[in-house]
Amino acid sequence: MRRQHILKGDDRRIWLIIAAIALLGVLILPLSQALFGLRFSYTVRVVALGGAILGLISGALGCFAVLRRESLLGDALSHAALPGVAIAFLLAGRELGPLLIGAGIASWLSLRFVAALLATTRLKQDAALGIALASFFAAGIALLAYIQSIPDAGQAGLDHFIFGQAAAIIESDVRLVSAVGIAVLLVLALFWKEFKLVTFDPEFAGANGFRSGRLNALLSTLIVVTIVLGLQLAGVILMVGMLIAPGVAARQWTHKLDQMVILAAVFGAFSGGVGAVVSALDSDIPTGPTIIVAAFALVLISLAFAPGRGLVWSRMRARTNRRRLAARNTLRDLYRYALAHGASDAAVPDAFIRGVGDGSAELGLRELRAGGLATLDAAGWRLSPSGIELARRRRRNQQLWDLYRLHADELGLPVLDADSQSDIATRLPPAAVAKLEKLLPESAEA
Amino acid sequence: MDTRQSFALSVDDLTVAYDEKPAIWDIDLDVPAGVLMAIVGPNGAGKSTLIKAALNLIPRAAGTVAFYGEPYERARPLVGYVPQRGSVDWDFPTSVLDVVTMGLYGKLGWFRRPGRAQRELALAALEQVGLLEYADRQISQLSGGQQQRTFLARALVQDAQIYFMDEPFAAVDAVTENAIVNILRELNKRGKTVLVVHHDLQTVAEYFDWVTLLNVEVIASGRTSETFTLANLRKTYGGRVSTLHGGQLLAASAT
Numbered sequence: 192m193r194r195q196h197i198l199k200g201d202d203r204r205i206w207l208i209i210a211a212i213a214l215l216g217v218l219i220l221p222l223s224q225a226l227f228g229l230r231f232s233y234t235v236r237v238v239a240l241g242g243a244i245l246g247l248i249s250g251a252l253g254c255f256a257v258l259r260r261e262s263l264l265g266d267a268l269s270h271a272a273l274p275g276v277a278i279a280f281l282l283a284g285r286e287l288g289p290l291l292i293g294a295g296i297a298s299w300l301s302l303r304f305v306a307a308l309l310a311t312t313r314l315k316q317d318a319a320l321g322i323a324l325a326s327f328f329a330a331g332i333a334l335l336a337y338i339q340s341i342p343d344a345g346q347a348g349l350d351h352f353i354f355g356q357a358a359a360i361i362e363s364d365v366r367l368v369s370a371v372g373i374a375v376l377l378v379l380a381l382f383w384k385e386f387k388l389v390t391f392d393p394e395f396a397g398a399n400g401f402r403s404g405r406l407n408a409l410l411s412t413l414i415v416v417t418i419v420l421g422l423q424l425a426g427v428i429l430m431v432g433m434l435i436a437p438g439v440a441a442r443q444w445t446h447k448l449d450q451m452v453i454l455a456a457v458f459g460a461f462s463g464g465v466g467a468v469v470s471a472l473d474s475d476i477p478t479g480p481t482i483i484v485a486a487f488a489l490v491l492i493s494l495a496f497a498p499g500r501g502l503v504w505s506r507m508r509a510r511t512n513r514r515r516l517a518a519r520n521t522l523r524d525l526y527r528y529a530l531a532h533g534a535s536d537a538a539v540p541d542a543f544i545r546g547v548g549d550g551s552a553e554l555g556l557r558e559l560r561a562g563g564l565a566t567l568d569a570a571g572w573r574l575s576p577s578g579i580e581l582a583r584r585r586r587r588n589q590q591l592w593d594l595y596r597l598h599a600d601e602l603g604l605p606v607l608d609a610d611s612q613s614d615i616a617t618r619l620p621p622a623a624v625a626k627l628e629k630l631l632p633e634s635a636e637a
Numbered sequence: 638m639d640t641r642q643s644f645a646l647s648v649d650d651l652t653v654a655y656d657e658k659p660a661i662w663d664i665d666l667d668v669p670a671g672v673l674m675a676i677v678g679p680n681g682a683g684k685s686t687l688i689k690a691a692l693n694l695i696p697r698a699a700g701t702v703a704f705y706g707e708p709y710e711r712a713r714p715l716v717g718y719v720p721q722r723g724s725v726d727w728d729f730p731t732s733v734l735d736v737v738t739m740g741l742y743g744k745l746g747w748f749r750r751p752g753r754a755q756r757e758l759a760l761a762a763l764e765q766v767g768l769l770e771y772a773d774r775q776i777s778q779l780s781g782g783q784q785q786r787t788f789l790a791r792a793l794v795q796d797a798q799i800y801f802m803d804e805p806f807a808a809v810d811a812v813t814e815n816a817i818v819n820i821l822r823e824l825n826k827r828g829k830t831v832l833v834v835h836h837d838l839q840t841v842a843e844y845f846d847w848v849t850l851l852n853v854e855v856i857a858s859g860r861t862s863e864t865f866t867l868a869n870l871r872k873t874y875g876g877r878v879s880t881l882h883g884g885q886l887l888a889a890s891a892t
Contacts, residue, residue: 258729384750388739392725395791397694398718399743446775448730600815605767618770 204498205445209457216243216461219468231468238357238471239464241365242482245421246463248372249430250437250455251379252417254448255410257438258390262431263317264305267324269418269430271301273331276352276422277338285349287364287423294352295419301327302411328427355426355479357467368420375413375420379452386410387448424467429479433463436486443497462486513551514558519585521547521555525565525574526582535579538570587631591615594627602626644705645670645799645830646691651700653683653690660686662853664700668832670798672847673825675835675861679874682852684834685721688801692718704799714744717797719788721804727776733787734759734772740791762790765823767816782813789820799830806837818844841865 224231231239256265272294279293301323308319335349351359379386385406389396393403418430425433441455466482495502524547529537545552556572559565564578574582592615595604604623616624644667651664661683668674676684689695691702693709704712717740737759738751745751763769766786771779779787785805792800805817821844824831835841841848841861848865849858850873857869 258726381748384742384745385747387731388742391729391731391736392720392739394689394694394720394724395718395739396742398692398713398716398720399740399795400713401742442730446730446777447732451730596811 201445202447202450205450205454208444209450209454212457212461216457216464219464234358235468235471237362237365238360238467241360241368242357242424242467242478243460243464244365244369244372245424246433246437246459246461246466246482246486247456248368248375248459249417249421249434249463250441250457250459251376251452252414253434253436253459254438254441254452254455255386255390256414257435257442258448259410261414262435263320264302265414265418265434266431267305267320267327268298268301268415269422269427269434270324270331271327272298272419272422273352273427274327274334275300275331276349277331277334280338280349281334287367290352291367291419291422294422295415297327297331298415298419299412302415331427351426352422353426353428354477355422355424355429355482356470357424357478358471360423360467364423371416371420375416378409378413382406382409424463424478425482426477426479429483432483432486433459433479436483436490437462440486440489440493443493443500446499458486458489462489514554517551517555518558518562518564519555521552522559522564522574522578522582523585524552525559525572526579526586529574535583536573536576538568538573540571541567544572588615590631591624591627594630595619598627598630643670644668644703645672646832647703647706648687648691649701649703651687651690651702652698653686653695654698659698659853661690661851664855666849666855666858668830668847668849668858670705670830671825671828672830673821673845674830674832674847674849675841675845676832676849676851677835677838677841677873678851678856682873684851685803687851688718688803688832688834692716692801715798717792717795717800719792719800719802719805722781722784722788722807727779727784729776731776732772733763733768733774733776733779736776736787737762737790737794740794743795758794759790762793765793765820766790767812780810782809785809785813786816789817793820797829800824800832802831802833804834804836806833806835806840838870 253265256262275293275295275297276290277293278297279289282293283289304327305319305323308314308322309316312319314322335353338349348356348359385396385401388399389401389403389406389410393407396406397403414434418434421430421433437455437458438451440458441451444454445451462482462485465485467478469485470476470478470481493501496504498504521544525539525544526535528539528543529535532539544556556565556567559578560567563575564581565572565574567573595615598604602623604619604626615627619627646666646668648664648666651666652662653660664687676687678684686695690697691709702709704715707715709716734756738755740762741751741755741758745755760769760772763772766789768783768786768790771783771787776784776787789802789805792802806814809817821831821833825846833845835845842865845861847859848861850856850864850869852873856873857864
């Protein structure tokens with residue numbers, strides 16, 4: 192029961208982070224207007240909205256790319272979209288709809304290309320991805336060069352698709368990506384349970400009647416659509432960052448898939464919006480890199496500070512554990528020595544206890560003294576009454592666990608994980624503990 | 638009555654080939670309902686391949702498989718599966734309870750979400766494997782044995798008639814081995830059929846009443862007391878087995 196409460200606290204923390212960032216994202220324009228006197232034009236507001244929506248979608252879908260270890264596939268797919276953009280332009284002119292359809296077709300073809308390479312040759316995944324990425328991207332660059340050479344067509348600004356250019360986004364674009372994006376998120380919600388299963392354990396999914404081939408294809412298609420939507424904003428080169436960075440950052444904060452996806456969506460919306468606005472303020476700043484800087488700032492913060500997984504956190508926990516372990520061992524050693532020398536409160540020579548173990552006694556003694564469990568006088572270290580009580584309890588607990596391991600079967604005790612660190616009375620019902628206590632050797636303690 | 642119906646699993650002429658070399662070759666196997674069967678054989682003998690081919694997870698080059706006389710598509714609700722523990726990423730963001738609930742997804746079918754009833758079933762299965770207090774744990778915090786028991790609980794909620802377990806005893810602690818054996822016996826008592834890929838030859842006779850010796854082909858299959866003999870083991874593993882396990886095995890097969 193206790194553990195559930197802690198988890199609920201965790202949950203609350205994550206929802207709080209999500210709400211805080213979402214609120215910050217919504218308020219960022221009005222706030223900066225009020226605080227810094229910045230004036231945002233209608234264009235900038237459209238761009239911010241577009242960036243946020245694209246970031247939201249790619250953050251959510253990107254989680255699956257991260258969890259399926261397909262980050263590099265995402266990179267290949269986005270690079271491969273470029274020739275599609277160029278061909279679509281040659282065929283249909285500069286309309287966002289056809290350009291994105293062209294991008295999607297090229298990207299999807301590269302996906303099939305990688306699959307075909309893997310199926311028919313002995314190439315490994317990384318080599319197949321490298322080939323697809325380089326060949327499609329090279330074709331795209333060549334086509335762009337050709338388009339630049341056509342009179343009038345050079346003005347189309349197709350090279351914006353390489354690094355992304357938010358300033359080019361207009362209201363109708365935002366409407367288009369919102370409509371497609373909502374459709375993508377709806378499919379994600381509809382197949383939520385199936386996607387989770389096939390991402391975690393494709394074999395088990397297959398054995399339960401969920402054809403993993405088709406589900407994987409559907410999920411890959413959604414990822415392709417997401418990539419294609421984001422191209423105009425982030426560009427083919429850096430799109431992968433917008434896809435995976437929010438997911439990587441979100442993973443650090445939570446252990447639940449639904450929270451991870453929502454948090455990644457919020458992270459994505461935040462970095463997409465911020466990146467778009469910053470780059471829209473000056474047309475020389477490409478949008479892709481700005482978004483990626485914002486997104487990877489979130490990744491760095493998450494890797495460093497996220498509770499449970501962050502670097503700072505795990506350092507602190509390692510230190511606490513070392514101290515606790517040292518105190519536990521030193522207490523046990525003091526108690527053993529004292530008992531062997533007559534009484535549980537007998538003095539233990541300082542030099543002796545410091546020589547025991549691997550040098551952790553120093554740390555342990557400091558901890559025990561600070562906790563009032565042991566004192567140092569002229570004769571050496573002495574356990575205090577509370578120290579003796581604790582040492583006795585721990586020893587008894589250890590003995591009970593040893594007995595449990597030996598006799599659990601014959602006594603018909605419930606199956607537990609042997610975990611002698613925790614108090615056995617909290618793990619076994621009282622009747623079971625009583626059975627074990629009967630087996631305790633007649634106490635030889637003082 | 639169709640003779641195949643009296644068998645829980647009936648495999649005919651099953652062949653699976655990766656590249657050109659067959660992984661399993663011309664398997665004929667009839668497993669009566671209600672047995673606890675070990676599948677043993679050396680590394681690369683095709684034990685996992687046999688299970689995956691039976692469950693339609695990998696393409697077959699030839700052959701048919703029937704469960705209680707039905708093809709897999711019709712019999713799927715009767716079939717439970719415990720994949721190898723190492724086949725998934727245990728750092729996946731999900732809880733123990735959630736993984737166990739996945740065993741009910743097949744019954745739920747497309748689109749329907751698990752609810753309170755599914756939660757109760759999953760918790761009951763967790764209690765059976767001794768992991769009730771771990772229900773809300775993140776799966777990356779589990780030990781190897783606990784991971785294995787989580788998978789076992791997920792198979793239990795499938796409430797199948799025939800179970801396929803791929804190396805459930807591989808690298809688990811004594812508590813887990815004990816728990817698995819108890820559950821195998823419990824399943825057996827309820828008339829279920831259980832097929833277990835097993836590596837520890839010393840415990841075959843103790844845990845299983847039926848055994849299939851496999852090395853690409855089926856070397857022998859039948860009651861453990863009659864089939865698990867030194868001669869058959871030599872045929873399966875080559876000559877080495879007598880020097881490795883001879884003493885215990887002879888003693889075991891004599892009982």
